Amino acid sequence: MRRVAWALLSATLLRAESPQVKRGAEIFRTTCSVAYCHGANGTAGRAPQLTGRAFKAGDVFALVMYGRAGTSMPGFAKQLKSEDVEAVAQYVVSLSGPAPAEAAKPGAREIPASVREGKALFFDAVRMGGCGKCHELEERGSAVGTDLSTLAPERFRNLRAIPATRIVTAKPADEEPFPGLIVEQSADTVRVHDLSSSLPVLRTFQPAQVHITPGGAWSHADAVQNYSDAELEAISGYLVWLVQTKP
Ligand code: HEC
Structure with a gap:
């Protein structure tokens, strides 16, 4: 208590x-x-x-x-x-105060002490560029970037060197261009996460209102720069545990 x-x-x-x-x-x-x-x-x-x-x-x-x-x-x-x-x-x-206690969520997994810190760092609500602002795991966070629960553990080895392979540049008709990640691109809708701030926003356009080109001014290393090496290692530990113990 x-x-x-x-x-x-x-x-x-x-x-x-x-x-x-x-x-x-x-x-x-x-x-x-x-x-x-x-x-x-x-x-x-x-x-x-x-x-x-x-x-x-x-x-x-x-x-x-x-x-x-x-x-x-x-x-x-x-x-x-x-x-x-x-x-x-x-x-x-x-x-809104601290997040509700872990135990209160039905189906929440028992988490070993060794990865608890990494998990807390991943979902750090106060830090600029906290992983949870762009990745959703265990029903927390925002699903902007890749779903990490589906990846092989090797992918978490170097969290400073994550390539940006799907990033585009979106140029809306009357606005500055911004780096984005496409969610949907169909004949009548373009939905794209705007990555120009560390809290990405999902924006919807008609195809004629926005011009999309491959590649963009965004790097994952910049997104995670507020974590120290030791903190990233702890986060790696949490992610590896998570994918290895997946039910
Ligand atoms: C500002 C948003 C943002 C933040 C913050 C962020 N990520 Fe990402 N992450 C992305 C996006 C977007 C991608 C997909 C990039 C692509 O495919 O081009 C991604 C991809 C990844 C991948 C690569 C998956 C693969 O395909 O191999 C890993 C691993 C990852 N992120 C882990 C993390 C971790 C751990 C943190 C916190 C330390 C973090 N990310 C913080 C947006 C973010």
Whole structure:
């Protein structure tokens, strides 16, 4: 019990201390919490309350960037830099408190102590470029990049040297080009993950509105640069364990 309390406390301190979350709080205070909208600290206002809800950083990022059609939630892509929107997203996620305990999820696998740290690092919610922001595993994270649960363990040996083989450049009609990963490309729809920020956003276009060319200015090494070698090794350990013990 005491260990659980300690874990919760340190998770709270960690969130409170992150400079990105602090900056997000500041931007939130000046941009989003006007009395009419989300209230101070996301607690009141006429728009939905933001505290105590289980948000994913990527979803919040997309919502703040592009707004929600059919509601009075506007997009801030023109007003705020994408780093600032990311900071706000991390802050909003921090309002929802620590993720529910592992044991509470039905079907969650018993995890050995030796790979627990790697798993925590993989899903680190506060870190820029956390793996879980682009990879979904064990029903957590966002499914932007490759499904890692299907790979052979050798693929996790060098996490700094992952080739970008499927990256494209997408150039929408009235916007700057961005590096992307195609999700769907058919006669009437192009769906592409926009990788220009560390919280990728899924965008949908009509084929005539966007020009796609192979290759793009994106590198996986940049995406994971905020992890140390020791941390990447711990993450490797978790991934190898995961694919080797797959039911
Ligand atoms: C900003 C998004 C992003 C982040 C963060 C990210 N990845 Fe990826 N990852 C991708 C994308 C996109 C691909 C697919 C690249 C391609 O196929 O061109 C990928 C591919 C991979 C692959 C290669 C799979 C193969 O085909 O061999 C591995 C392994 C991987 N990622 C592990 C990780 C780990 C571990 C982390 C955290 C340390 C991480 N990724 C963080 C987006 C990301």
